[in-house]
Amino acid sequence: MKVVCSPVGIVEYRRPRGGLEKLAQSGFSETVVDFGLFAGGFAGEKRRAEAEAHWQEWADRYVEEARRQGMPLGLAFAPHFESEQKVADGENLERRLAEICLQKTAGYGIEALVVRGLAGGSYAENLAKNREYFLRLGRAAQSAKIRLLVVNGYRDMNGHLVRGFCGEPAQAVAFVDELNAELGADVLGFCLDAGVCNLTGQNMCDFATGLGVRLQAVILRENDGVHDDSLLPFSSAHGSGSRMDWLNLIRGLRAVDFSGAAVLDFRTTLTALSGLLRPAMLSFAREVAKYLTWQVQMEGCLRRYPARVLFGAGNMCRAYMKCYGEEFPPLYACDNNPQVWGTEFCGLTVHAPKDLLSLSETCAIFICNVYYEEIEQQLRDMGVKNPIERFNDEFMPSFHFERLESDAWKEQVK
Template identity: 30%
Template sequence: MPSLKMEAIAEGGFSYAEIPYELIERNGLPTYEKKEGESRLLRVSGLTYPLQDVVSDKLYALLEACKKYQGNYLVLETMNCKPGILEEIVEECAMMLVDYGIPIFIENGCQGDDISGYIHSVYSDVSGLKRIADYCNRLCERPMVGICYNIGYGNLLAKNIRSQLHQCREYLCMIHANDNGGMKNDRQMPYTFTKGRGELVTDWYHIIGQLIRMDFQGWMIFDTIGLFGRCPEKLQTQFIRLLRGLVTEWESQYTFAERVLNQPDKKLILFGAGKMLGEYMRVFGEQYPPYFAVDNGSARWNTEILGVPVKNPQEILAVPEEERNVVICCMYYDAIGTQLREMGITYNEFQDRYFV
């Protein structure tokens, strides 16, 4: 967006920026140059444009610009958009889309604004988006149209976002990640809004968990125009770094099973024999069964829970260090982490809120 500096994006740790086409249209796309001695490189991931304003000539200009800036896709925004526009354009321009080979992602949207409120439109539910994508792809005789799901827009309509993502998993090519309080299109950073005693308005943990279960491999774009429309320029890089921290956290959960559990040459030991052990067994127990579990509650020692032997935490030391894979499986991560460090034991954590 105009107020967000591309230098801040790069300095904050990202390699791609999604560009609204109107910046290019106004010759307003800022140049970006690396500072001397820096290895960072900022690329254009793709372009965005309102579907409401697209005609055949405009589509040609969009595809040309995407090609020029080496973008990977074109997102068509559908807020307050009339039905049938994309279908009519593809009927006329199917061959052009195929020739360019640049995929189009149609975004979920709705009708309304922050003052009058928001109501459903033909683009609000993924079932409608799937029908549009199917029709357009048949015209192109190959997959050229997919779905971009905007988390914030789904939240405005109180959608079950996990269910929406699951329903469109075969079409889902992109996530636009932003947060709001369920009333206004704030487009803020994820985890920003809470209700009651700290409960998240947007269930980010289970949304990311759903993407993990689907093995989603598409684009994840932070669409946080509201944040950077208000953020002082001097703080932009710091907020970008916060977003980059979210990437690190989500990637750690995305790779959890392969990175932590898939170690066949080691014995998996879970610290915790309570409710979370049952949750672990339901999600990962069949593929990655634990060698044994340990617990600080002595009443559980020398018993079996869900077929898993439970022992004294000191039994971890009986397994040679190079053979053990210790994972905390209990909500008291800090206390147990301190206990394990004092025992000289390295560990990982099973964060069940992503997977349950």
């Protein structure tokens, strides 16, 4: 998975240099082209003529500056107008802008364009309207040799948000497959908006696994399940946890071995901050992005090595054996506690750290303890040359609901 940062709330569309520099300084090496960033004036009729005259110029300037700074652009987003914006003739405008964006995307050499479905009408009317819309765009995308990514949406039913266009995995799969069959090629894929899933009570693991290989991009944004906000992941907290079901999203992305683009969108969080605080928030957002990437790629990391040893004979080791012990069996466990050396834990013999020096160079050591830095430094100081990775049990396929206490574990081995 490759996490990229949305420019919205960070980059000023008329003067993109400073915002793109701040992204790069925070550690984000890639971003996207969000054409909605340049279409703010379309909502008001008084400014529409001016906006239409300049928005493509602003987009070109943004892309030119990103390239000057060596920042790749792997994805683009077409503008989308929400019903509360009350854009005059919004649907026809959205159709026209999507076609222009498609051509611009191809001209920029970007691989894929994300397009949200049109709103309005009954379920059957909306599906028919979007079928015609995406089929037309799909033909243009096929000619331009770019991918078109459909997004799950919602409908507003008297203030209550319910699942809308492609809001169910079965509908999304049928829609994408049917249009690809008609086009005679895999032109359409899917972009999963995690924020929409949270608003409509969708199980994100089921959605991701249902999409399978069709899932080519994800929008990472959090909300409280009621308001359509774009908050930094893990920031909408209530009680003892997040209002967002990150557990099932991470489970789903792991299950499909997701390797596409994940777009971090936290524009709402940024609007609440002083401009003086935004650089610090960007740096923290980069740490969140690295954390999410690590969690999603956990199983892929296990799969990468032909052999592995676990360091730490405790709760995290036990979680590993419960979920991955059969698929990725370790050679043995290792622990700093001399009281457990030579004993068996979860079917593994527990070794002393010095035994790691005799491992084959292709065997990886997975640290199963939250003291990652200290243990890695210990092993390097010992002269261990093997790959060292970090395992974590916060987002497992299944859990132990009772934890081992260290004293109780010592009693077991006496």
